[in-house]
Amino acid sequence: MEFTVKKTDLVKELSLGQGVVEKKTTIPVLSNVLLEAEGDSVRFTVTDLELGIRSSCPATIKKAGSTTLPARKLLDFVRLLPDAELSIKVAENHSATIVCGRSRTRIAGMSRENFPDLPAMPAPVTKIPAALLAKVISKTIFSVANEESRYTLTGGLMLLKEDALVMVTTDGHRLAYIEALHPFEGISGELRSLVPKKGMAEAMKLAVEGGESLVIDFATDENHLFFQCGGRLLISRKLTGQFPDYERVLPKERSATIVLGRDETQAAIRRVSQFADDRSHAIRIEIEPENLRLTSSGSEMGESEESLPIEYSGEKVKIGFNSQYLLDFLGIAESETVELGIQGEDSAGEFQLPGLDGYDYRYVVMPMRI
Secondary structure, three states, X not given: OEEEXXXXXXXXXXXXOOOOOOOOOOOHHHHEEEEEEEOOEEEEEEEOOOEEEEEEEEOEEEEOEEEEEEXXXXXXXXXXXXXXXXXXXXXXXXXXXXXXXXXXXXXXXXXXXXXOOXXXXXXXXXXXXXXXXXHHHHOOHXXXXXXXXXXXXXXXXXXXXXXXXXXXXXXXXXXXXXXXXXXXXXXXOEEEEEEEHHHHHXXXXXHHHXXXXXXXEEEEOOOEEEEXXXXXXXXXXXXXXXXXXXXXXXXXXXXXXXXXXXXXXXXXXXXXXXXXXXXXXXXXXXEEOOEEEEEEEEEXXXXXXXXXXXXXXXXXXXXXXXXXXXXXXXXXXXXXXXXXXXXXXXOOEEEEOOOOOOEEEEXXXXXXXX
């Protein structure tokens, strides 16, 4: 196999798959990228057996063929080369010689025979605007569970309806829900899929790389989800199991809604949380007429208190929250203000983002005893 390619094109496509490449694996070939040279392009494939990414870039093919090379080492080296065309020639022992200007380097590769085959993409079910997909994932991915023991919570529930896309994530202590209104051709009823967190992250990356004007062809089979954006394809294995009944968690009513400035609230929580318990991250919120007080006293180092002016005339309410959960939410808020809905001291708090046209966003955080 032998071909020439622009350094910038090669770096762009190799970078796309770095989140999928296995860094530590008992199957060495999974640390490699599959290169296939044919026609007028080179195709790149990476997989960890749960996710797969396939992409391509233009190239001048002198001799067609295929091989696998260490994905991270190849990218790290090519990034250091000057912005010019480079030549890659692969010998029968699968070692690749890379020539760029006066630079000449050899990288040991492996045969493609041991590289897993990715499933073929079936006919697309519908098209999803790239910007829409990126939005719903970015607003929910932070509340996915990290504990492998809670298998069905280690991903997000994606619901495709005729007129909306819904994404829901929860780790059992908080829940993020977003519904984006959009007509989807080819969808009748409701299509439910459990997307693993890593698949969500790579789909968002694919959507952002694609640009706001592009659309993603979405397909599914019994075990996989397919996201095709231009010449790039992401394949994600579905999670199996029953996702919790999220509708029971979403509050049906609230006794009061408090409007908070995003920046000042975020700054105050960051300061107060410095003196919260290192494990629980718990802080207390006291809501009283015209004032919201944040306090923490779980650290041996000391305690902290902050006050924020609010418009509120109801009864005094004390409620505890994990400060990190609040900061995660404020970190994705694009609006200058956020809304906190409360029902009582033993009820969950519900946060919303005002001014999200075409979106219904709700973030529910369970209270803590302090």
